[in-house]
Amino acid sequence: MSGRIAVLAPHVADQIAAGEVVERPASVVKELVENALDAGARTVRVELEDGGRALIRVSDDGSGMSPADAKLALQRHATSKITTAADLIGVGSFGFRGEALPAIASVSRFELETADGTGAGVRIAVSGGTVEREEPAVRQRGTTVTVRGLFFNTPARRKFLRAPAAETRATGEVMSLFALARPDVAFALTSDGRTLLDTAPAPRPIDRIHALWGRELADTLLPVAHRRGALEVTGFAQRPSQARPAGRKGFVFVRGRPVRDPFMLRAAEAGYRSAIAPGDRPTLILFLDLPGDAVDVNVHPAKAEVRFRERMQMEQVVEEAVRAALAPLEAAAPLGAAAGGSGGPLLEAAAWDGTGAIPAGLPTELFSPEAMSGRARGPELLQVFDTYLLFQTEEGVAIVDQHSAHERVLYEAVMHQLAGDGAPAQRLLLPLTLEFTGPELEAIDAHRELLQRVGYELEPFSGRTVVAHTAPNPHPRFEAARCLQELVSDLAGGRFGGWANRLERFAATFACRAAIKAGHHLDPDEARELVRRLLAATLPAHDVHGRPTIVQLPKGELERRFGR
Numbered sequence: 001m002s003g004r005i006a007v008l009a010p011h012v013a014d015q016i017a018a019g020e021v022v023e024r025p026a027s028v029v030k031e032l033v034e035n036a037l038d039a040g041a042r043t044v045r046v047e048l049e050d051g052g053r054a055l056i057r058v059s060d061d062g063s064g065m066s067p068a069d070a071k072l073a074l075q076r077h078a079t080s081k082i083t084t085a086a087d088l089i090g091v092g093s094f095g096f097r098g099e100a101l102p103a104i105a106s107v108s109r110f111e112l113e114t115a116d117g118t119g120a121g122v123r124i125a126v127s128g129g130t131v132e133r134e135e136p137a138v139r140q141r142g143t144t145v146t147v148r149g150l151f152f153n154t155p156a157r158r159k160f161l162r163a164p165a166a167e168t169r170a171t172g173e174v175m176s177l178f179a180l181a182r183p184d185v186a187f188a189l190t191s192d193g194r195t196l197l198d199t200a201p202a203p204r205p206i207d208r209i210h211a212l213w214g215r216e217l218a219d220t221l222l223p224v225a226h227r228r229g230a231l232e233v234t235g236f237a238q239r240p241s242q243a244r245p246a247g248r249k250g251f252v253f254v255r256g257r258p259v260r261d262p263f264m265l266r267a268a269e270a271g272y273r274s275a276i277a278p279g280d281r282p283t284l285i286l287f288l289d290l291p292g293d294a295v296d297v298n299v300h301p302a303k304a305e306v307r308f309r310e311r312m313q314m315e316q317v318v319e320e321a322v323r324a325a326l327a328p329l330e331a332a333a334p335l336g337a338a339a340g341g342s343g344g345p346l347l348e349a350a351a352w353d354g355t356g357a358i359p360a361g362l363p364t365e366l367f368s369p370e371a372m373s374g375r376a377r378g379p380e381l382l383q384v385f386d387t388y389l390l391f392q393t394e395e396g397v398a399i400v401d402q403h404s405a406h407e408r409v410l411y412e413a414v415m416h417q418l419a420g421d422g423a424p425a426q427r428l429l430l431p432l433t434l435e436f437t438g439p440e441l442e443a444i445d446a447h448r449e450l451l452q453r454v455g456y457e458l459e460p461f462s463g464r465t466v467v468a469h470t471a472p473n474p475h476p477r478f479e480a481a482r483c484l485q486e487l488v489s490d491l492a493g494g495r496f497g498g499w500a501n502r503l504e505r506f507a508a509t510f511a512c513r514a515a516i517k518a519g520h521h522l523d524p525d526e527a528r529e530l531v532r533r534l535l536a537a538t539l540p541a542h543d544v545h546g547r548p549t550i551v552q553l554p555k556g557e558l559e560r561r562f563g564r
């Protein structure tokens with residue numbers, strides 16, 4: 001009886017390997033663009049016909065290959081990028097396996113044309129893995145790979161291709177990723193002769209975002225630039241007030257490599273804690289930089305994932321980075337953008353310029369107690385509609401929503417109190433006697449300790465009645481009974497239900513209910529004190545619902561409108 005085990009013929013092995021690397025036109029484009037970038041291309045052009053079913057062509061002006069190298073490149077495990085397994089540690093090139101070209105060539109009618117600028121170029125045609133033709137080619141330095149009839153010899157796979165529009169879209173997404181990763185390289189994508197993308201090299205990543213998605217999105221983004229030790233995070237995080245539940249973009253790059261990492265995005269979202277409405281998903285574009293030996297890039301067939309040696313630490317730094325991006329007052333919403341106007345002068349000033357430096361925030365000393373006593377009382381404040389506080393800053397006119405602002409201030413104060421000794425409560429001369437529903441009584445029981453810490457000392461009286469002996473006193477117009485009723489009703493009704501952390505949820509609910517309301521007149525000292533405390537908060541520009549506390553009318557916008 002003959003043996004049942006046989007070594008697969010090379011072209012069969014290639015086809016099988018291709019199954020992991022080449023899934024659809026977009027993955028062919030990904031591999032070929034990676035090769036072009038690895039070859040130092042300054043310009044990468046991609047053409048599709050019929051969504052890539054009929055034709056995929058990627059041309060670059062990189063180093064090119066000699067005819068001998070070109071032939072080798074089509075063999076499996078042939079690579080110029082590493083020589084020993086140790087070279088994998090910290091590998092800086094996109095490719096390292098020497099598999100992509102032979103895999104693609106084994107499932108298509110493939111043509112490689114390349115010249116390295118020193119001698120004659122070469123054109124090699126391969127069909128289903130078999131070399132069919134090889135001839136000299138005259139061309140400039142660089143490489144062009146043409147892939148026709150993808151999966152022509154693996155009909156089962158060809159059947160899985162989607163409609164041309166869907167395949168084109170997937171390729172467009174791949175191109176966007178590379179365009180973001182490499183703003184210094186020009187990229188073009190055409191589909192059946194129509195130009196879908198054509199971007200010149202851009203000095204700053206934000207310019208690429210303009211080019212890809214327009215100003216509208218770019219203007220909603222805040223620059224991220226944060227470093228802890230050897231871990232660095234740069235990029236962009238969307239202003240909380242502009243995040244929506246659907247349609248966000250979430251991109252993570254690790255050492256310049258686009259990766260799929262939902263957990264890292266989750267960590268970034270944690271940085272928004274207390275500043276975003278539950279369920280809203282901010283757009284995030286994050287570039288993670290860390291030492292090469294702290295990450296393993298060889299863990300996924302299409303290199304779409306990486307493994308971090310210390311994932312927890314990296315996630316923490318990402319969370320910190322987003323948090324830090326939300327903190328400065330520049331994170332406040334500019335009026336221009338909200339009005340759909342020229343928008344974003346604030347962002348322009350603050351946009352990450354690639355140096356890693358974040359522009360300084362507005363001077364919070366304006367409202368320091370020292371500045372307010374004595375001669376310098378800080379800038380004049382004006383309350384309008386008994387709801388908004390206006391004042392002048394270095395960059396324009398700031399408008400504060402008094403309720404949102406106070407909510408943010410109280411939230412941060414309560415988080416401190418809950419962690420420490422609690423708030424100073426006021427003993428009531430006449431205890432409050434209040435009625436609650438069954439679920440509300442349960443909520444009171446579940447939160448008794450927290451309620452006490454914010455100042456409500458409660459005692460069951462009889463039946464559904466509860467007596468409060470003490471109450472908090474966050475501002476002179478505070479209505480202790482109404483606040484308690486609303487607070488308990490929120491706690492029982494699961495308001496802020498999207499908040500994972502119980503303490504934070506409680507603090508947000510309390511802050512929301514206890515804060516000064518719109519429609520209350522503030523005397524000038526109260527108004528100044530509120531603004532002073534807001535500017536001293538860690539996230540002054542955002543309230544606990546994901547709305548802005550401050551909007552700014554930039555001086556430049558006034559000048560523009562008045563034609564100065």
Ligand SMILES: Nc1ncnc2c1ncn2[C@@H]1O[C@H](COP(=O)(O)OP(=O)(O)OP(=O)(O)O)[C@@H](O)[C@H]1O
Pocket residue numbers: 031035036039060062063064065073074078079080081094095096097098099100101102142143
């Ligand atoms: N556009 C190109 N310009 C110059 N050289 C190229 C180009 N494309 C491929 N090569 C050469 O061919 C080799 C094989 O490419 P291939 O994509 O198959 O493998 P790789 O990039 O080394 O690794 P991986 O399989 O991980 O992509 C590369 O190592 C490189 O030397």
Ligand SMILES: [Mg+2]
Pocket residue numbers: 031034035094095096100101
């Ligand atoms: Mg490659």
